[in-house]
Amino acid sequence: MIFLEKPKLTTVKIFLSLLFAFVVINLNAQQSDNLVKFVNPMIGTHKMGHTYPGATVPFGMVQLSPETDTLSYEHNGKYNGPVYKYCAGYQYDDVTITGFSHTHFSGTGHSDLGDFLVMPTTGKLQLNPGTEDRPETGYRSKFSHDNEVAEPNYYKVKLDDHNIVAEMTTSARVGFHQYTFPQSDEAHIILDLTAGIYNYSDKNVWTFVRIENDTLITGYRETAGWARTRTMYFAMTFSKPFTKYGNQDVSKSQVYRGFWGKFDQRNNFPEAAGRQLKFFFDFKTAANEKIKVKMALSPVSMAGAVDNLKAELPHWNFEKAKADGQALWNKELSKVKVTTLSAADKTNFYTAMYHAFLGPTLYMDRDQQYKGLDQNDHQAKDFTNYTTFSLWDTYRALHPLFNVLQPKRNEDMIKSMLAHYDQSAHDMLPVWSHHANENWCMIGYHSVSVIADAVIKGNANFDANKALDACVTTAKNKHYGALPEYIKLGYVPDEKSGSSVSMTLEYAYDDWCIAQMAKKLNRMDIYDEFMKRSQNWRNVFDKSIGYTRPKNTAGVFKKDFDVLSTHGQGFIEGNAWNYSLYVPQDPDALIETMGGKKKFVTHLDSLFTMYLPDKFFAETEDITREGIIGNYVHGNEPAHHVAYLYNWAGTPWKTQDKIRMILKKQYQPTPDGLGGNDDCGQMSAWFIFSSLGFYPVAPGSDVYALGSPAIIEATINLENGKSFTVKTQNQSDKNVYVQKVMLNGKTLDTYFIRHADITQGGTLTFVMGAKPKK
């Protein structure tokens, strides 16, 4: 009996436990499916965040997003201002939408793109956008945030002036529009090839459009903007044949017309070319009739775009496309499962994950063809080609984050950077590159940091020795920055550049990265050479004042030096207070140079608390007033490591409270929640690392400095199949001080962990408290 009973009970238990396991698994699966709901793409769309609210898949080639203005050089008559405001095409406080374009940067402080603006309208055909104050003078429409939905890979808005509901989703290379029209005999879909972001006079070099049949259009737009020589190709298809189509060419300088003048080229004429083309496609619609549009992009050719369209998104099921893309997002977002103290924290966390995984972006057709920096077409034989490398920003935390969460993609990004190097007439790795172009933005040669970090952390599924050679060649370029002078003098002289100190400091860090990689590869001659160069930060450090300071060729420090000012003071996006702390490769030496730990801590304390007069804020780019804490500029990047430096000065509790403060102050789950440009995910990557409790102060080393985790618990699901969990005890918004840290149950005696501690899987437990543990 007992024997008879026991098995029964056991069976029941097994059944119950299986049922429980199933439920748990299923709940987890459901939870996984629902992570997109914690993302709010509206975060950062107001003021300085420069994010976009539209639809895209992780690292996708298409970013299909609304433009709230198309202000261009012609419209405002001056260089900057409104143009800068529309780096991502959308500003939350605007009241009109001009249309939906297919390419956007996320969070940049300069811009480009905005290709292929599509706008559905009803009523009188108008091919100019009109103005925000008088939207009825053009194709634009008023809209309300009440009628707006933004999710990963989904955007919806009602265009009030046209009574059209517009919905957007995407696949990697295809933008999918769904327009719900009212009954109308005058329904139009406009394709404005003159629209674009940062749209200077004459930015359009050429535009070309073919009407292949009554539902398929192909074409391209060639621009000379931030990317100097750039062409984007498209194939656009409609779910319903248009009844009529036509175009306007609004080129200021009319091109040669030749014998094309024989034709009425404006109406139902199937090929058009010129500098400034605008197209319209006419329909008759029933009430609530949906017209769908798919726009595939290609960096290579119209034929490539057609192939992308047909192979990647062959169907017309909008809901399926949306779901497929959101599933991709859930897969990426589920790489970190997090429990947080608040809903706001969770939204911030997953939105940061979302923003961090927007780019670098895919830049390759389905057949692996892409346009190279040399303007030739190339085949990416063994990798996925990526573009949009905002490296001055992203080497700091985004690529290190990828070394944890996206090592495979990061390797492909490095392969893309090495291909760029092979194609470079300058024999250089990318500085800031996008769409088959180097745009030379900012300073340093931070590709070397990204490569070194991957090599040091063991994510180097590429030819590391070749990569090292590329790094060395890049670091010795005769054209770039002030490298010849830097190599000769050991610093960039003030006469050569207004950013001489920033350049010297960043070069020195990059040189250290090269040295670390060389050491790992046993290339000791390079190690010696570049370790020596990495000491060059000392050459611009004026010990007499305790700050880095511009020095002229003769070796004399600049007179009339203002440590609060940036412009003309040797710096860029950070003054001497911030930039003097930029020796991430050797904080100990920095502390010593600055007069020891006590003076150093005082400097840091003051940085976070001092009052910065407005006149200095005025010269700080890319951020709102809220992007500054005291004199600490979180909205720009050069000080992103600074709060962690307390760890080296023996005051880790100061790191801990600063981190928790910055997380709270600089990241809000609101449209204006980002105090500065998100900078292609760098600001978000800082948030993710810091929320998890550790940060890569010096990429190129395998060490992370510990801060104060802001989450309750987080599990990182690694690509190697292992997982690394960050746990907290006694976590609260007040208990920001770390009392004890245990790695796999063993108490740590430092405030540092190594990369291998993460990748081999395990648990990092923070015991939190309300008081500093000194």
Next chain:
Amino acid sequence: MIFLEKPKLTTVKIFLSLLFAFVVINLNAQQSDNLVKFVNPMIGTHKMGHTYPGATVPFGMVQLSPETDTLSYEHNGKYNGPVYKYCAGYQYDDVTITGFSHTHFSGTGHSDLGDFLVMPTTGKLQLNPGTEDRPETGYRSKFSHDNEVAEPNYYKVKLDDHNIVAEMTTSARVGFHQYTFPQSDEAHIILDLTAGIYNYSDKNVWTFVRIENDTLITGYRETAGWARTRTMYFAMTFSKPFTKYGNQDVSKSQVYRGFWGKFDQRNNFPEAAGRQLKFFFDFKTAANEKIKVKMALSPVSMAGAVDNLKAELPHWNFEKAKADGQALWNKELSKVKVTTLSAADKTNFYTAMYHAFLGPTLYMDRDQQYKGLDQNDHQAKDFTNYTTFSLWDTYRALHPLFNVLQPKRNEDMIKSMLAHYDQSAHDMLPVWSHHANENWCMIGYHSVSVIADAVIKGNANFDANKALDACVTTAKNKHYGALPEYIKLGYVPDEKSGSSVSMTLEYAYDDWCIAQMAKKLNRMDIYDEFMKRSQNWRNVFDKSIGYTRPKNTAGVFKKDFDVLSTHGQGFIEGNAWNYSLYVPQDPDALIETMGGKKKFVTHLDSLFTMYLPDKFFAETEDITREGIIGNYVHGNEPAHHVAYLYNWAGTPWKTQDKIRMILKKQYQPTPDGLGGNDDCGQMSAWFIFSSLGFYPVAPGSDVYALGSPAIIEATINLENGKSFTVKTQNQSDKNVYVQKVMLNGKTLDTYFIRHADITQGGTLTFVMGAKPKK
């Protein structure tokens, strides 16, 4: 003994006969090798011929030729005039050379191209061309015809101002320059990407240059000219490294500079892009030092150009390249071996052969890739892709000539035209196309004539039924010309076009071509439809005055009609006197309509003898005063068949003396020897046929009308291995009248032969005399 002797004698005989045979063969070989010496590329380079004197191989992609001016829209401030004069870049009476560019049309009346002007200079670096009257203000140089040599695939000139001897030769895709410099510390080679032919303001859309290393440059030039959307790529290599290089960007509208402004981009900077780039490369030269330059072209990419360069012309042996190209010319020229009455006749004949074999031109990389009309890259799988189809001109005699001398190439040209059709947004065969563009010049849809002629003559190694479908679709296009009205009314109404009669007549002929092809392919529905359309010439024939005449939509002939005028009178490049004779498909019906043979002959006689007042000459395009005989305009094409029409009117002797007169008057072996544009070989093809004694009055039929041969004897070496010989008896400049014609010894009783008479091989013998055989 006898036995001993006999073999000896036999041996001697055999030896002697072998020796004789060897000598004969060798003489023939030498004769073959020397045909290039009978070509004078200078013919047509003065005034209206619009030929170029530079180097090229048969049907080559590169035409490397001197420019004697770079006058452009900017320089002369008006549309036409000097620009027109420089259709081929060179005018014989000019005294300066601005440089050597790599692409030229031969004999066109509108123009484009002139890519990649290269000019060697010494002394002060100057990057503008200067002016003809003050060449010292620029890079151009005085030159003398005394120091100039022009041969097939070879051009040489001394540049007096720089003391440089410049020599040119080519392979199919590569231009090869050899510059013999004086001793100089300031030797330069200039690459002016702003130069070009028919160079309107803003014709340059974009230019891009990479310095790959100190002997290799790549780049491209994108233009919006006669070809609206056109890019030509290059790879340029030097036999000696340059010591220094640099550029100027003379764009009127400065493009966005962005962060490139950080660099000195003008000197030794390896990548440049902008609308208007000029480059210089500096050298130090010893006395008589030769610097060689090879410039490979590609219609596809810079990588394609590099491949063309390396694969096609890997060596630096200028003499070998020249000899290889001249051997290709000898091979083509030897397709007709001719003996003539005079040296001048022989020069005219082989120069006509040379001009006829300049194009259509190769438009394809070594790997068979080419840019299509749809601006996508395509692979020519089973054919050689050609471009530059001046079809309004060349359907008449050039393509028929190819059906005799170049049937394989003609088939590939038709395959190229069918590829154009496949790529056309308009679903049309080419009208006048070049470099991946349709330029829509002139009227008609004469591709159909070229295709029909090949089908009828059995040179149809292509899908003839598909080709017929393409012809039919082309002939029913809704955009082109006035086809909808033509189809509806049976004629092009005067309101629709100022060339309504010319259009109607040519459409009707083209329709007849389609019908002939349909009949051969047993597509009788198409035959019926298009035979009906081919009668439409009758609808614009006003029997009351005996001329074709514009008619309005209501069916009323135009009032105030001037039969001598062209413009606004319903015609183009020919007045009613000439154009009324344009019914090549049915001369018998035309004669009947014009009132019978007697009236018809009177009309023809008057045409050749009447006085045309100067005011009417003034509106006749593309020809000199000498291009007109009476009112017969040989310098334009619509009357090219006219002299042969006497055959249908029972007065063949009038054909005979007119042909001999035209051959003498319109073709001289001098720079100004062509009375009108050579029109891509059409004028030359007329000369060749007419010199040989027969002419294809109606391509699309297999019939040739006999004229009066001007040669003593000619052997046509056919591609099928057979030969067809034209012999004359009693030939002289006075004995222009044919007394008897024998085909393979059998006397003919008509003045017509068929294409098969030629292709099956044989001999056509003309017995000539001083008096008409009535």
